[in-house]
Amino acid sequence: MNTQRAIRELRAMLKEAGLSGSFLVRDLATGDELGITPDVELPIASLVKVPLAVAVLQRVQDGRLDGAAMIDVPPGRNTSPAQVGLSRFRHPARIAVEDLLYLSTALSDNTASDALFGLVPPADVNRTLVNAGITGITIRHLMRELIQTPVQRFEPRDVHLAQSLAIGSRTAGHGHPLSQLDVTRTNSGTARACVDLLQALWVPVHVPAEVAAQVRSLMGANVVRHRLAPDFSSDATRWSSKTGTLLNLRHEIGVVEHDDGSRYAIAALTESTVPAATQPTAEAVMAHVARSLHDRLRAR
Numbered sequence: 274m275n276t277q278r279a280i281r282e283l284r285a286m287l288k289e290a291g292l293s294g295s296f297l298v299r300d301l302a303t304g305d306e307l308g309i310t311p312d313v314e315l316p317i318a319s320l321v322k323v324p325l326a327v328a329v330l331q332r333v334q335d336g337r338l339d340g341a342a343m344i345d346v347p348p349g350r351n352t353s354p355a356q357v358g359l360s361r362f363r364h365p366a367r368i369a370v371e372d373l374l375y376l377s378t379a380l381s382d383n384t385a386s387d388a389l390f391g392l393v394p395p396a397d398v399n400r401t402l403v404n405a406g407i408t409g410i411t412i413r414h415l416m417r418e419l420i421q422t423p424v425q426r427f428e429p430r431d432v433h434l435a436q437s438l439a440i441g442s443r444t445a446g447h448g449h450p451l452s453q454l455d456v457t458r459t460n461s462g463t464a465r466a467c468v469d470l471l472q473a474l475w476v477p478v479h480v481p482a483e484v485a486a487q488v489r490s491l492m493g494a495n496v497v498r499h500r501l502a503p504d505f506s507s508d509a510t511r512w513s514s515k516t517g518t519l520l521n522l523r524h525e526i527g528v529v530e531h532d533d534g535s536r537y538a539i540a541a542l543t544e545s546t547v548p549a550a551t552q553p554t555a556e557a558v559m560a561h562v563a564r565s566l567h568d569r570l571r572a573r
Contacts, residue, residue, distance in 0.1 A: 279569060280309060283562045290558040291547035292523075297464040298566045301475055301528070301536040307570040309562070311464040314409075314456045315542050318419060318517035319381045320524055321398075321412055321460045323470060326378050326491055328393045328401040330484040333370065338392060340371040346388045356420070358382030378491035378515065383416035390415050395460075402470075405479040409466025419453050419519055453519060464540035467526040471538035475528050489513055492527065501541060504560040505529045505567075521545040523555060529567065537570070539563050 274282075287294045287309075295315060297308035332338040348362045358376045359366060360383050368376070368385070370392070376385035390398075395412040402410055449455040474492075477485035492513040498506070500523065505512040514527025526540045541563045545555055 276307070276569065279565070283565055284309060286558055287543070287562060290555050291545050291552075292543045292555055292558060293546075294544075294559070294562065295464040295540075295542040296563060296566055297468045297538075297540050298563065298570050299468050299472065299538045300570060301472055301538055305570060305573065306468075307566045308464060309566070311468075311540070313542075314461050314463050315524075315544070316454050316456060316459045316519060316522060317410070317462045317467070317542070318460070318519040318522055318524060319383075319386075319416070320462065320467060320515055320517040320526055321410075321416075322377050322381065322386050323474075323488065323492070323515050323526070324398050324402050324407075324410060324412065325386060325389055325393065326374055326488050327405070327470075327474070327480060327484060328398040329370065329374060329389050330487050331401060331481065332393060334481055334484055338370060340369065342370050343367045344370060344373060344388050344392075346373075346384060356383065359384035359388075374491060375494070378488070379494040380496055381516065383420065386416045405473050407466065407469050407473055410462035410470065412460050413458065414460065419459075451520075454522075464542050467540040467542070468538045471526060471528050471540070475536055475538065489528075495527075500556050501525045501527060501539070501560045501563055503557075504564040505539075517542075521548075523552075523559060525559070525563075535571070537567055539567060 295310050295313040297306060297311035299306045329338065333340040344367065346359055346366050346368055348364055358380045373385045373388050376382040377389055395414060398412050448457060452458045473480050474485045474488050492515055493511065495514050497516045500516055501514060502512050509532045511530040512527055514525055517524035521544055523545065524542045528536055528538050530536045541559050543559055545552060
């Protein structure tokens with residue numbers, strides 16, 4: 274089957290699962306790529322925690338921050354099942370900067386992330402990306418703004434109403450009445466920009482090697498393993514990644530490292546048209562599409 278026909282079939286599979294997708298797979302040794310609309314700008318939700326980790330660790334390395342410094346963190350005041358770590362704490366805590374990085378990146382803890390944004394604001398994270406030669410990712414706000422959506426106004430049995438609002442209100446240019454889903458107002462990026470970020474971490478040139486290694490380690494410790502991980506984890510591979518989830522958005526970016534030394538950066542950014550928070554079929558289709566692109570590129 275030729276590549277164009279294979280892409281058409283993968284697009285059809287996404288559509289059948291209620292998804293539209295922006296995917297890119299890149300061979301980190303050769304730069305060869307294969308993708309599906311990889312330059313579509315989308316809200317990136319918790320994917321922003323990867324550049325945040327880069328910015329914080331660069332400041333730890335050059336002495337502007339102390340990784341062992343203890344930070345006072347107020348309770349998250351959020352009992353949503355979707356929130357983890359400090360975000361569900363009921364009492365104040367004191368946690369070291371480097372431990373906040375683990376909670377933010379590996380557990381996707383929003384409260385830990387906002388404590389780090391208190392040390393390195395979004396504008397400074399943006400500058401870190403630009404200095405590393407990475408464009409196409411824009412960081413505008415803290416994580417707490419992402420959870421101020423209509424979901425919080427509904428009982429659990431009515432969350433589908435918030436999903437319906439998210440799905441039915443986007444403009445052709447990816448504007449949206451919900452600021453968290455409007456690419457001109459929220460943290461945004463493209464699959465290509467996310468793969469560029471991964472390449473900067475796995476083949477470091479403008480990111481200090483020690484910083485890149487620490488971020489790779491944090492991504493390797495990611496505990497969210499239900500999305501792409503089932504198709505990329507095995508005894509012969511290592512899968513390091515970060516997920517992002519918000520309303521009808523499901524994302525994951527990561528790198529698969531094979532025992533033969535080959536490495537592939539993968540970004541899968543998707544929107545769903547199904548008004549449901551839990552969609553195991555969509556997760557499985559995302560993984561299948563990403564794996565199919567990877568396998569076709571590897572076979573070249």
